[in-house]
Structure formats: structure tokens, C-alpha cells
Amino acid sequence: MTDAHVVGSGIVDFGEKYEWSFDDLLEGAYLDLVESVDHGINPTADIDAIWYGTLDIANEGSSGAAVAHATGLFEKPATQIVNACATGSDAFRNAVQAVKAGDIEVALVIGAEKMLDSTEGLIGGAALERLWRGRGVTMPAFFGMRATRHMEQYDTTREQIAEVSVKNHENGTKYPHAHQQFECSVDDVMESATVSYPLNLYDCCPVTDGACAVLVTNDERSREFTDAPVRVAGYGFSTDSFMRGDDLALTNFPASRQASSMAYERSGYGPDDVDVAEVHDCFSITELITYEDLGFCEQGEAGAFIDEGIPHLDGEKPVNPSGGLLSKGHPIGATGVAQIAEIFEQLRGDAGDVQVPDAEVGLQHNIGIGRNATGAVSCVNVLER
Amino acid sequence: MSGPRYNRTRRQDQRLVAFECQSCDYVSFPDEKRTCKRCGDAPATFEEVQLAERGEIQTFVVQEYLPDDIEVPQPLAIVDLPQADGSGESARVYGLLTETELEELSVGTEVVARFRELFDDGERPINSFKFSVPREVKR
Numbered sequence: 001m002t003d004a005h006v007v008g009s010g011i012v013d014f015g016e017k018y019e020w021s022f023d024d025l026l027e028g029a030y031l032d033l034v035e036s037v038d039h040g041i042n043p044t045a046d047i048d049a050i051w052y053g054t055l056d057i058a059n060e061g062s063s064g065a066a067v068a069h070a071t072g073l074f075e076k077p078a079t080q081i082v083n084a085c086a087t088g089s090d091a092f093r094n095a096v097q098a099v100k101a102g103d104i105e106v107a108l109v110i111g112a113e114k115m116l117d118s119t120e121g122l123i124g125g126a127a128l129e130r131l132w133r134g135r136g137v138t139m140p141a142f143f144g145m146r147a148t149r150h151m152e153q154y155d156t157t158r159e160q161i162a163e164v165s166v167k168n169h170e171n172g173t174k175y176p177h178a179h180q181q182f183e184c185s186v187d188d189v190m191e192s193a194t195v196s197y198p199l200n201l202y203d204c205c206p207v208t209d210g211a212c213a214v215l216v217t218n219d220e221r222s223r224e225f226t227d228a229p230v231r232v233a234g235y236g237f238s239t240d241s242f243m244r245g246d247d248l249a250l251t252n253f254p255a256s257r258q259a260s261s262m263a264y265e266r267s268g269y270g271p272d273d274v275d276v277a278e279v280h281d282c283f284s285i286t287e288l289i290t291y292e293d294l295g296f297c298e299q300g301e302a303g304a305f306i307d308e309g310i311p312h313l314d315g316e317k318p319v320n321p322s323g324g325l326l327s328k329g330h331p332i333g334a335t336g337v338a339q340i341a342e343i344f345e346q347l348r349g350d351a352g353d354v355q356v357p358d359a360e361v362g363l364q365h366n367i368g369i370g371r372n373a374t375g376a377v378s379c380v381n382v383l384e385r
Numbered sequence: 386m387s388g389p390r391y392n393r394t395r396r397q398d399q400r401l402v403a404f405e406c407q408s409c410d411y412v413s414f415p416d417e418k419r420t421c422k423r424c425g426d427a428p429a430t431f432e433e434v435q436l437a438e439r440g441e442i443q444t445f446v447v448q449e450y451l452p453d454d455i456e457v458p459q460p461l462a463i464v465d466l467p468q469a470d471g472s473g474e475s476a477r478v479y480g481l482l483t484e485t486e487l488e489e490l491s492v493g494t495e496v497v498a499r500f501r502e503l504f505d506d507g508e509r510p511i512n513s514f515k516f517s518v519p520r521e522v523k524r
Contacts, residue, residue, distance in 0.1 A: 137479060141446045141461055149444035152492040197447035197458075197487060241422060250444050250463070 002218040004099040005229035006383065008037040009341035014179045014210035014329040016116055022060045025112045025211035026070035029334075033108075033213040038226035041215070043073060048104045050078035053091030053111035054333035060114070067110055084368025085282065086237075087111065088212070088336030089379035095216045096232050096381075105221050111338070112211035113331035140196035140204055140283065142369060147198050147285035149250040154300035156288070158198060162189035163306045164284040165202050168320050171313055172327025174353035177338075179208045179329035189284070203284040208329025212338040230347045233269060233361070234382045236262025241376055251300075255378035256293035256367055263363070264295075267382040271295035274317065274382075275359040276346045278339035280367045281324040287311075290365060291319070294380070313354060321346065321354035336366040336379065347385040360385055398513040401438065401466065401498060403476045404431035412436075412468070414476040436476055439519075440466035442494045443477070447487055460485045464496055464516055483517040494518060 010033025012025055020028070034043055041047075052067045060066060064078030083090040088111035095107035150156045166186055172178035184202055192201035215225070222229040238258035240249075264270050271294055279294070281287035288302040296317060297305040305311065311319035322328050322342045325335065343362035345351045367378040396402060397415035404417040409424035412434060416422070421429040445462035460482040465475035482490075483499060496516040503511045 137461060138448060138451065140450075141448050144446035145444040145461075145463060148446060149492060152444070194447075194449045196449060199446075 001100055002102060002220070004096040004216050004218065004232040005222040006214050006232065006340065006344045007217055007222055007225040007229050008033050008041070008215035009213065009344050010034070010036050011177050011212040011338060011341055012210060013177045014208050014331060014334075014338070016179075017114070017209035018116055020114075020209065022058060022066065022112060022114055023070040025114065025209065026067055026110060029110055029112065029211035029213040030067075030071045030108075033215060037215065038228070039224065041225060043071075043108075046106050047073060047076060047108050047215075048106050049076055049095070049098065050108045050110065051091040051095045052078060052080045052333075053082075053088040053109070053337060054080065054113055055082060055084070055087055056080075057332065058114035058117040067108075073108070084377050085280070085330070085332050086336060086366045086368040086377045086379045087333045088338070089340075089364070089366035089381065090237065090336070090377075091333075092214065092216070092337060092340050092381065093235050093237055093379060096235060099216050099218050102218070105218055107216045108213060109216060109337055109340075110211065110213040111331075111334040111336065113333040113335075114209050115207045115331055116209055138196065139369065140199050143283040143285055144196040144199045146251060146289060147283075150285065150289065150302075151198070153251055154303065156300075156303040158190065159186050160303035160306055161198075161203065161284050161288055162186045164281060164287045165189045165326050167306070167312055168281060168287070168324040168326040169202075171321050171354055172323025174313075175322045175328060176352070178323040178327045179206050179210075180323075180327050199283055199285065205282050205325040205330040208331050210329060210331035210334045210338070212334045212341050214337055214340050214344065228348050228385070230344050230383050230385055232381060233384045234263045234265070234267025235380065236260060236264075236266065237377070237379045238262070239377050252289055253293050253367055253378060255376065256290060256365065256380070259378040259380040260294045260365070263380040263382045267384075269361055269382055269384070273361050274363045275361050276321060276343065276356040277317070277319045277363040277365065278322060278342050279319055279324070279363075279365040280335075281320055281326050282330055284326065286367070287319065287324065287326075290367075294363065294365060313356070318356045321351065321356060336364070339364040339366060340381065340383075343381075343383050347383060399500065401436040401514070403434050403436050403466075403468075405434045405468075405473055406431060410474050412474050412476040414466070414478055434473065435469040436466040436478075437469045438466075438498045440464040440475065440478070440496060440498070440516075442490065442492060442496055444492060445482075445490050447490075460487075460490060462490070462496065462516060466498070480514065480516045483515045485518055489518050
């Protein structure tokens, strides 16, 4: 069986892109990708299939045909993937599986979301339409409940949680595509407006539009496009529910543990081998818990892990050099694809001001809420140069 | 918010009726389905159990930003409600709280389920339980 390799990536700057249509976003990421391929690409001839990640929050119509129209890539199978906030990652995983299976030689993976067209709908839906179980639970509440419990159970401090946001905003100022380009202090985070106690405004990712694309191909074709392909060493995807009566689930994300175990096993790498990681930090507490779920530190020790500066850009294991969702933004369908694109750049030494020196193994992690279950889906990919 | 969705679990919501999986002892609330959401038993055998009105907060938040229809601040907790007869496992339940100060809340706080109007659906009230901190527990 062939390996799958990433051989190109394209992105539009994340941000408030109200003036951009959905097609503009897709076109932008796609053209940036086409121009990024080292040895060039003839897209209509070379691309065999398309996987399109979007939750379609802006209600633009559910079909892979949206990419066909936006890019001009007709007469090819184009599939829309929807898998909560892990939508982009799952689009990538499906393309990787098709390439590895030998059914497809060159796949375009593209993710896009217009979040700002329908913000009220998203919050209103979460709060009102789930009376049967959720009883007015919003996203910050779901994650905030884990923060409360983590602080109680492991003496994690509010300041340690805030440090995640400080770190990621600092990284974001150095990453050209980030939505929010400002630095903040622990005090700034603690003094920002309360959204859902114990989480404040700067603990939450912004509402962001964006799109991102990567090109995936097999062993044989990879050298046609670049001398420096990035191999997909392993992947894992899992589902879970907050409502399983699992005590531990109040302080971790079981699906992340399962997905990362699968990815580690498939790749032959473990958490100690990871040189750089892009992880899901929709809220500051999410990243803290993810350190533990991915095995970067023991359960309950995430607070000390960040206190010691380990996940900082100049630390032993840099996490979210791109600024993460907290600074870069979280256009749902694009998020996982953008994380892959960042790891791709890191492993090729193309990451500019946020480059981690000599990164050889990179990890990407993306979780989502489904049906009122925090971290109900989780995807982990391990890549190597 | 829709009527049918609410009505599907109305009896459970209003009477605190839960369902115990006979394979793994998981107590499901308010769902009674044909598969178990913990052990995956399919088909599962559930037995109805009555939950106690009094339970313990496992974790909580206080929501400050919500749609206009919902009052803020809105405290919300995950509460373990034991079975009324003291047997078996507790049910893990999401619930809004009645007027409660942040200072009154902590992991481990005892709360009691009270029947209240949750939301106004425009034309009709949606009733279910909310949790409150009992007077004797209030500091």
C-alpha cells in the first residue's frame, strides 16, 4: 500500500471576511494552493477527487459541487464532509484513506466556513433547541464546565488557563494569516468580560471566516509536485459522548485519547517524538486538557506543563505556533485543514517567524461538539518530513 | 425550541424518571432508548428507576452571554442525582439553576431539583426542573 503525502497548501487570511462570498473563500484558498506547488500543477488534469469540509453555517447549500463551481474543477468526484468542529480534519482523513487505498492518486482537500453570516443562529441553536438534554448549554459553557472541574480536581489555577491564551496570542502576532493580531497578558485575560464563568472573552476563540486547502498524493506522484513532500505517518478518529456517565470525562476528552492512541500506533511515533503540534484550542482550557489527552504530560499536570514554558514557541514542545484557534480563528470547516497546512509548512521549514527549528514530526489535533457532547469527535494526524 | 422535542421526554423531565441498563448499570436520563449509551448493549434492557430530588454538583459554569430569551447570569451545573431508593448508580444530569450567587456554588454543593418554568415558547411556557441550593446549605 502506498503512503499519502501532503505536497501543497493554500490559505486565505482568516478574519472578518464579510465582503467575501463562499466562492471567493474557496477560490482564494484553491488558487493559493495551486501557486504553492513547488514543481507546478495542472489542476484540471492532475486532481482526481475533492474532499470539501464545511459545516455550512452560512447555509450555502450542502454539496461538494460548491467546490467544483468555485474552482472550475468539474467532472470529478467532490464530496462534502460534515463532522462538527473536526470537519476539516475528517475531510483530510478521507482523502488520505482514498490515496492510501490506491483508488485516488491526487486529492484536493479544501475547507471553508463563513461564520459571521449566522452567528446568532449558532448560539441560539445551542442554547434553545436542545431542551431535551442541553437546557441552555452554549459552547463556552460546555468547555467551561471542564475548566471548573479541572481547577477543583487538580488545583489548576485560573492563571494557568489564561496562560494558554497569552501564549497563543503572542504566536498569532507572528503568524501572517491570524485573525487577531494582538498580545495580551494574564491580567488582560482575567479582566476581560466574563462569557461563562470561569471563562472570559480572551479565553474564547474569535468568530472567524476563512478557507484553507491542501494537496494529498501517493508515493509515486509526490515527487512530481515537490522534492520535499510531507508524509502522513498515521491518523486516528474517534467519537464519544459527554453523557456516558464517565467521571473522568469531566476533566478530559476520551475521544482525543482514543484518536491519538490510534495515530501513535499507526505512525510508530509517541508523544515524546512530536516536535511541533497544532491542537484544538477553541477555548484556553481545551488546549490545557489536550496536553494531557495527547500524552504530552500526565493527567492533572497541564498547569505545570505550561508554567514551565514547554508548549511555548521556544519551549521543548511548541504547541500552536500559528496562534491556534484563539488567535488565528476557528472557521469550522477550514480549521483542521489549516492545522494540517501549518504542520506541512513547519516540517518543510517554511513557517517563517513561527518556525520551530528542525521539526521532523508534527501532530495535528481537532475536536468537535456533536449533539451536546463536548469533544464528541476527535481527529489526530501525525505527519513527518 | 419545538413542542414535540419537549414532549418526547416530558414525563421523565417532570417526574425524574430514569432508565437503568440491566447489563452495565448505567442510568440514562432522560433518554429511554433501545441501545445503551455506555456499554453499547443492543438491544439493551432498561428498567425504570426513580431519581431522588437531591444531588451533588459535579461541575458548573455561570453563563453571561445568551440569546435575549434567556435571563443572565444563568448558572448551569452537571449534577449527579442518586436513585430514590439509594441503590445503583446515580444519573448525571444537566440542569439550570434558580437564582444562585456564584459564591454559593462549588463542586460538591448539594442541590435540589425544583419544578419550574424554564423558557417561554412564545405562546406557552416550557416547564421542567431547575436546581436550587437548599436553604440549609446556603452559606
